[in-house]
Amino acid sequence: MGKPTGFKELARQGLPQESPSERVQHWAEFYQPWSEQQARDQGARCMNCSVPFCMAGCPLGNIIPDFNDLVYRGKWREALDELHSTNNFPEFTGRICPAPCEASCVLNINDDPVTIEYMERSIVERGWEEGWITPQPPASRTGKSVAVVGSGPAGLAAAMQLNRAGHLVTVFERDEHIGGLLRLGIPDFKLEKHIIQRRVDQMEAEGVIFRTGVHVGKNYPVDQLKSEFDAICLTGGSTISRDLPIPGRELDGIHLAMEYLPQQNRVNQGAEVDASERIVAEGKRVVILGGGDTGSDCLGTAHRQGAEVVYQYELLPEPPVERRANNPWPLWPTILRTSSAQEEGGVRDYNILTKHFSGSNGKVEKLHAVRLEWGAPDKTGRPAMIEIPGSEFEIDCDLVLLALGFVSPERVGMIEDLGVSLDPRGNVQTDANKMTDVPGIFAAGDMSRGQSLVVWALAEGREAARGIDLRLMDKTSLPHSVSTVPSM
């Protein structure tokens, strides 16, 4: 903290960005970098708290006060080293993390929090720009081989850590691209795909082997996997989308978000899609069900495709603008947030329960819904959902996108074949070292944790790598990533 009064004198400032009306005209990211001075000023706002709640808020335990200060001092390279020491891919979290660190920033008590996420992004981009990020192949090889199944953020983090610890790592990906949801789920305007590719390139140069189009359990038997590798890390994600089994669901024009978003991502990457398969919002009235991040991704995509109007409906009530009394700092604030896609337009509505769809010629035309109010908590602790009599309504629509979240990993195939146990929610069960109940088989990310944030996927992947290294070598130099301190 080079400047003790920085937080008093300098205001929070985000990255400069294109206006919504401009940016919906294209698919690219729309943030510009800070000037050097702007970055240093934002670094100066960090108070270097003796108890940095930000660090506690970050699943990775990023050493946030240190890198803020280093940026303030203009020590970008050292900042990058500290950032990389806890986070293999700050360019991902620097773009698509909801930044729980900022929520728990001490300045957030009575001021605007430090711009931690943008700081991360600025540091790592500076690193790429300066050519500081280069392949770091291990000095020696252990002779052990590890398979990582699934190339999303958890898999990539695990692979990078394991390879750097000297193991020979092969990453299996059933899709044609490396990156999992990062690559196919998240739209380009949030994360351009070359950002992923340059990491994949770096990792390949470090010695990681990537095998796409390999679907373990389908076109690559698990026995082969088990026999070829000394350890296996399952990072296949939580890929079963939550559906909405109500009347009319079968109608044309109703799609899962995970049908819609990957297709556009593939198109953007030059893939040809048969017109009959193509889902586009151009000129359409679109309803998105689900008010979360995926819903917002659909919203931004729909606008860019030229939708006429987009509605985004949420089952739950509208969050308050300010924290509620029972939700004090440093808890994650359940408040109304506006995503960048929501800034670009669309109509948000809350407390809506969709009852059925109707249409003609097999195509959806209307969505029928009712408004809700929420009663006292029931036995399970969840508030009772009460339909408001007479509040039924219908809305015309040509495209309905279901962004209702994910249920669990796919059980059939690899998981069943490997025989690993699942937890009650259907995720792969692991111990503190991220090992399943089948020795030598580990799991991380959404596949073990359930649907979650990219930053958690990274933390889990790193932790699994540590567990694998420890198992293979009886000791490890890889650091913990998930917090080791007892929590309350």
Next chain:
Amino acid sequence: MPNSYQKDYTPRLSDKGLYNSSFEHDACGVGLVANVKGKKSHQVIEQGLEVLINLGHRGASGADPETGDGAGLIIQLPHDFVVKEFGEQGITVPTEGHYGLGMVFLPTNDQQRARCQQIIESVVAREGHTLLGWRDVPVSPDAIGELSARVMPVIRQFVVADGNDSDDQFSFEQRLFVIRKQIERAVEETDLENKDDFYICSLSTNKVVYKGLNLAHQLEGFYHDLANEDVVTSFALVHSRFSTNTLGSWKLAHPYRFVIHNGEINTVRGNTNWMTARENNFVSDLLGDDIKKLLPITTPGQSDTATLDNALEVLLASGRSLEHSMMMLIPEAWGDHIPMDQAKRDFYEYHSSMMEPWDGPALVIGTDGTKICAVLDRNGLRPCRYLVTTDDLLVMGSETGVLDVPPENVLFKERIYPGRMFLLDTERGEIVRDSELKSAQAARQPYGEWLKENMVHIDDLPKPASIHEPDFGTLVHRQAAFGYSLEDLRMILEPMALTGGEPTGSMGNDSPLAVMSEKSQLLFNYFKQLFAQVSNPPLDAIREELVTSTRSMIGSEQNLFDETAEHCRQLTITEPVLTNEELEKIRGIEVNGIRTKTLSTLFDVESEDTLRQAMDRLCGEASQAIEDGYSILILSDRGVDRDRAPIPSLLAIAGVHHHLIRKGTRTKVGIVVESGEAREVAHFASLISYGAAAVNPYLAFETLADMSRQSDFLTPIDYDDAVKNFIKASHKGVVKIMSKMGISTIASYRGSQQFEAVGLNTDLIDEYFTWTPSRIGGIGLDEIEEEARQRHSFAYLDLVVSGNLNLDQGGYYQWRRDGERHMWNPSTIAVLQRAAKDNNWESYKAFAEFSNSYARNLFTIRGLLEFENAETAIPLDEVEPASEIVKRFATGAISLGSIGREAHETLGIAMNRINARSNTGEGGEDFHRYTLDDNGDSRNSAIKQVASGRFGVTINYLANAFDLQIKMAQGSKPGEGGQLPGHKVDEYIGWVRNSTPGVELISPPPHHDIYSIEDLAQLIHDLKNANPTARINVKLVAEAGVGTIAAGVSKGHGDVVLISGDSGGTGASPDSSIKHAGLPWELGVAETQQVLVENDLRGRIVVQTDGQIKTGRDVAIACLLGAEEFGMATAPLITLGCIMLRKCHLNTCSVGIATQDPELRKRFTGKPEHVINYFFFVAEELRQIMADMGFRTINEMVGRMDRLDGRKAVEHWKAQGLDFSYLLNMPDVSDDVATYCREAQDHGLEKALDNKLIELSADALENGTPVELDLPISNSNRTVGTTLSYNVAKRYGEDALPEDTIQIRFTGSAGQSFAAFLAKGITMYVDGDSNDYFGKGLSGGKVIIKPPAEATFTPEENIIVGNVVLYGATGGKAFIRGIAGERFCVRNSGAEAVVEGVGDHGCEYMTRGNVVILGPTGRNFAAGMSGGEAYVLDEHDKFRDLCNTEMVDLENLAEPEDIATVRRMIEDHLGYTGSSNAQRVLDNWDDMIPKFVKVMPRAFKTIIAERKHREAEAAGISDD
């Protein structure tokens, strides 16, 4: 090899629990009466006894008020009396000088006594002399206390005739020394049950000691001899002891054989070790082989004074004169910045190669039987006043007025000055002046030439051929191997390199003890710095730098019994932290036979090499090097690599040091440590304190080089400057650390072991850290090795993975997620805030469970203690209600200034609402808070603190307190003064504290009116007089021996003693102090309880504790260990919104608590309810524990250590070695001995003169009618006028009374603290003189003192008032016709004073007020003076050299306004005192004006100028 050094001397904890006799302190009243011409008379004894009685208030008594701590006197041998008394038994006593008289305490058991006498007789015979016979010394046991009489020994005298019948009295005296030592050893070696009762008071040809475990006034009635007219002497050295406890015994009574001593030898541990090491080199022509019979010179387990007595004895036996010996033991400061005759400097420098100073506050008066030599410590921390009459009477003592002397007989009145010496030669019949006697000593030998030829100064050594260059390629590995973290670079090295000062932090330490940490800990972290409190003062190394010295000698010492040119063949270094170049100079030295050997302190990690083998090897190599004739050893850990790890540097030095002491070869070599490990001040201090002469922190330098090379510093700095600053900061820090213990020279700090270990086992301590207290066991060599190996393996294995940080991210100072654990972390802070804000019991429970769960969170000793519940719990509703329990809670002493007004007042309101106590802290208080708010809330802090800065301590402040807390020390920085950075002193804070806004406020490390335990008793007395309804509360910090200090507090009539833990909060403290000083309160409270109960002193004092207490469980443990009141500070602040930014010292608290920034203060959202909710939660949690344990009330629970279990093993690889048996040792006393506070102290206020003053001033107090009184006064009338002032303040508040409403004229010698806190409206005159602390805390009153009209001496040349006059005065006037002692007007913040001369350190720390000095000043005038003005009449043009101009400018008296002020003050002085000096000045006014020097603080001048400018602007006048 078993050896006596270890076996016999290592202090062992006794069955008394944590108490150890080596922790004892005493402080005393001492005096001397003599006939200057050497004329012997019995009257001298009578006068001596009268002096002793008049010093009675400086002594003390314990549970039995008639049993004193001991008193006695040394007189000359009354030859005629001896001849007569022994003659009556038919014994013919030889002629004077040819026999020795022994005075001995013997066991009461007949058989045992006979055995002792037989030993005496046989030793005498063996030595070839004759024991002529015995005499029972007639005594009256009924004249002394019952307790004392019960343990009284048989007291006998014997006469030894010189068997050689030589004419050489000195040589016979030497033989008697040999005889006495052998007798002592022979008795010690018997298995006699009561051998402890045996003690030889004196055995001498020319003097005899009468003493006993009695009070001063009982002495004459007890010893019939003392009433016998035939007992004559020309001098009497008298001594009355005030011990910190009452585990007293007859043999501990003073005086010893050669000295009387008021003070404390802080370095005694080191001095004793060095003497032990030296003994083997003793060679004496006179004694020959007999010299071995003298060993050991110092008797194990005895007091500092007794040890000093032994040392003086051996120096005298070496043939040195008394004054020569005293100059060696207690040299004055002779640093470069002290002007001094070269020959004298040479004398001191030469002798520094033979012996380190015995350092500490002291008045020592020694005698060889004919001469008497008195000396003050270099700093003048003890008073010594004396007078000589026209009829050759000399009266000397700690006070003036101890003997009634008609004023017209007084020839002159003087004091002894700091570092000066007084010599009375009764044979020559004259007093020898300091300069004369010292010149004579300096001329004894050609010391200067000897030095020139033999002494080598490091600056004179040739430039080394090569110096190690940084090796950046391996740097990071080596940093890691030595445990460096990123925090070390950013929080320690960077600030040191940039500022040249120590890094500052805030809030307390909340990390685990090293022995409970999961992280690899440096060995340094197991050691806690000791510090001075109460029994002696910490020094002020910053403001009183001139008496400190970092210079020291390295090399081989020679025979102490001789002095030759070769003795000083040593190397002088000026500072102990060495640059690489300096180290290479030493490594390559080849001058005057000085040669250096480097020993590697690495061990091989790959082979089976263990740390023990490595240490054995190292010790062996050290011994071999000495045999090979090397005189300097370098212990070096250079060369760490993949295969070799460093031995912890502290283990290496301490281990070698003690090995060589045991071998008797330690003084043959100087040891330098070359270590990559040492990098902060605490490290350097530890290494030096365990024997290193110097330290070269090469890796810190390499790190700085790397940081400089990489531009890592916030502001660019080149390597050379970074190193320079780093070394400067290190030296400042080390000097600060040693001054905390009252030690002013590196030479005496070296090897003095000023540390307590926490978490190290006895075997390890005995072998490598011999004598270091370590009271709860812990780890040994294996675990230390494991930790060293962990660091090494991290350094050389973990770094291979790219992406990993090269160095650990840290977490020691600041919380880091996976770093060192902290009790205050995101979870605990958040959930406690939720609990307090929402009054949510569930949240509190979650907080408490987390904090209390040691299974997951091992931090503290209490975490390992478990409750032993009752078989059946009692119903909760039978337990004392929470509303009663909370009354025992207090918030911590957080000053207004360190935190903002809103937070401070919120705490006050909260605590007042629940009848608990908030604390002002040391920043004074806005008197408007003494009035209730409209809603009935009170913002008045119940506890008002009186700290060394005395900020805002007025009579009104004192009168409005419920508790008056004397802050002796603070957990986060014991032994240091407070500091409030300038940016936190805004207009309001400046107003409350009477200081200058914007100017940093430093409070002095010591209270300048507490340099000893009897001084504390005096301040307690002063404060009780200032508010008879308030409890007087003394705040101490836990350390080894705090229990004995607490006993002293109880005996000094403190009502409450607060034992603070080391982890308490702070608004600003050096990081090294937060982390490395003080002990956990668990140890302090348990020791306090054990000692107080054992001595039956517990029933009259409340024990309070604080320091990271958070939960009901913490309170329960504190209570079971012995506390009945509890303080909490951090937790209440957290309920008010504190999030532990630890930025208090930067004024940038983002939640508006610890800041004065008005914008930030607006962010404060705390409410009294939050604090109240929290305290009730704590009380409820406590009640549940009480119910489970079966306690209905707190009082039942206090001190029930037997209900705590510390044996339940923990599965922690380090903590499992802990042993709490001493901690939980409940004193075994009878039922009538109180274990909690049951009665009030007897303050003896009914005896106060003020009762009479109040009665006689009734008219003035009630109606404001002027009153005039005329009364006699004596030195036993202490604190006169203070309770009268309390009555004024109670009635009239801040406005008090109109000037001169009450006028009182006294005649005589006024006692200490005359006119303390005197209120406005009262004027007091003294015709006579007065003692220390005259006008202390003057609060608007007026005080005038002048010699009596009959006096014939010249007033302006004679001392009239003592030391520390007007300390902390906030207003009023003082006119003093005569000279004042040291530290005149220290911390004055508003009084106006005229005086005719002052001693050293005048106007120190002054912040307001005007002072005119019509005469000479001592050294170091105006140190730390940040406000007010002083005008010094400098007629001899000497003042400029004596003034410390660091903060002040010296100007001419030129401004008409100033001239008018000075003239008015002198006119007033003339008017009040009739001063002829004032008359002379006024008569020659125009000539005098240019001779005045105006002392103007620079910061103050700026502020005044700004204020004038503002006023002018407001009045519409432009400057231009």
